[in-house]
Amino acid sequence: MSARLDCLDIHPLRDDLYNELHSRPFQVLPTPARVTQMAVLTSPEQRRQQFLHLQQLHRQLGYPVPEHEVGCFEQTFGNLRVRREMHMEFATYTFTNLASGDESPFLETGISLLPEGWLEQLTGTIVAAFHLEIRPATEDAHGDLAYVRQHFEGMRLVGSSPQEGAARVWGTFKLHSDGFGRFMVMNHHMSDSQLGRLTQRLMEIETYRLMSLLALPVAREITPALNDMDQQMATITQALADKQDVDEQELLAQLTNIASRIEAFRAHSTFRFSATRAYHRLVLTRLEELREDELSGHLTITEFMTRRLTPAVKTCEAVSERLEDLSRRVDRASDMMRTRVELAIQSQNQQLLSSMDRRSKIQLMMQHTVEGFSVVAISYYLVGLLKLGLEALYDAGFDFNKSLVLGIAIPATLLLVFFGVRTIHNRFIKLAKRQ
Incomplete structure (x- = not known):
């Protein structure tokens, strides 16, 4: 029994990933054919208007109107094929005239079969617009070249023989009197599918060339x-x-x-x-x-x-x-x-720190000076108090030499006050260091 995927976890974009490679298939073009491509810069609002404009074309030609916009839309209206491709910043319109006729090249173009006035209502800014004429080649290469020259208004031709000589491609990469560029493909022995791929590459080269020059x-x-x-x-x-x-x-x-x-x-x-x-x-x-x-x-x-x-x-x-x-x-x-x-x-x-350091040193010296004066001042007041006490004792009947006792007390008081002030000073320094 073959395995089934129904019970497995399928990525929601799996189908889109498969379809992406097939979203813009190559066209199949007969010989002769006339193709016109236009590249239009669009905004999101203009894209919506363009889709409504495309729906209007279907109504005018009596065909079913598409309901949903897709990245690549293609519809054939009898001998007119319309293809619209959406890109990041622009949209391309490819109009293919499949009617066989013997008219001179570029007299009838891909847009000749469009209803009158429809193209003029297209919104957006045109960047690229050119006609591509597909004709059968003859064995006379010089005769073909003379035939081609007649239809490019005397401009200098750029040409090559792609796909190992299966066709000849001519163009000028200039605007002609009708405001369009022109290419002519002389088909030797290309199939319709090969011719579609060749013309698609030519159109992309011209469109991307102009877009790159913006x-x-x-x-x-x-x-x-x-x-x-x-x-x-x-x-x-x-x-x-x-x-x-x-x-x-x-x-x-x-x-x-x-x-x-x-x-x-x-x-x-x-x-x-x-x-x-x-x-x-x-x-x-x-x-x-x-x-x-x-x-x-x-x-x-x-x-x-x-x-x-x-x-x-x-x-x-x-x-x-x-x-x-x-x-x-x-x-x-x-x-x-x-x-x-x-x-x-x-x-x-x-500099500020150095200045602060100098000021700190000056303040410290001033502090030491003040401490010296404070020792003297405190000692003076203490000696004065001691003198009053000695006089009180002497008056109370105690017999002693007041001058001798007072003389001994003065240096003792100075020493005691000095060591007391230093002890308090050192205690504050230790406290500051601990903090």
Whole structure:
């Protein structure tokens, strides 16, 4: 009897993990076909509006309306196929015109079969928008090239022969007079499934290329401010290194201002720079999957991207690294300032303790002097009392030499008072030490 999983503890996301790899299947495209893809930056509210907009398309074309939004939605409306894919910060719409026709390329496109006015109501910010024309190739490579040139408005072509010559791909990576980019695929002997995978990679390369470049204007905007802050940090660090008499409060205010500006720039750019690195890696991966062969006299897509896209991405990475470096330098300068202030405070404390020690010694000497005077004063009063007592005894009939007795009593009284004061003084010192 085969084992069953019903009685075992199944992870609640197990089905989702299995389905994830199949959530965005490759399209199957015939030859000829016309494809239009648009990448739209969206907010959560705009995504909700886009789904309502997609439901409206179903109503207009008389098809059942989808009730739940999914990450990858695809529906065929006769000769029109609509595919919507949700990504982290954008959505892609792929419109495929499956109608066979002999019209000139790019006269009819993937969006030609959409109801009038529907596309204009799409919410979001368009980043990428391009047409892709799929045509059968002939054996005359030069004739195909001449045919292709007619439809790219005289712009310089970038082309290659991917998948070991199974097709030829042409594009300009520029906007044409209709506001769209253009690609043309001349199919030699690719199956519909292979052609779908090829076009999917081309569309992803173009979309991720543009998404990765969104950080370049941010990098250019930040760079002048970074140069100014870099110079300020060099001045502050040099002042601290030269041990100059500087205003710590002013330097601390400058460091605080620089740190706040850096954090503002980081908050504004960290996600964008991270996204650029991720999109660039995706572009490189898709380029490797193309397995391009060079077409004589033309840059391949990989060569074009390496020459144009990679420097832009490196610029963004350099600005991101400068931000992190400046942040670390501000931290180190702040540590130096704190150390400088702590040393100054310690020096002041040491001077204060030395001053207190000197005052304590002076107070001790004064105390000893006062103790000497107090011994004399106490002895004087005691001798005066003793004198009164001796006179009383003498008047009472006791016969003795008052002057001799009084002379002997004076040094004895001084000694007794002195040792008494010292005993009390020592007792207080011992008590202080015990506490």
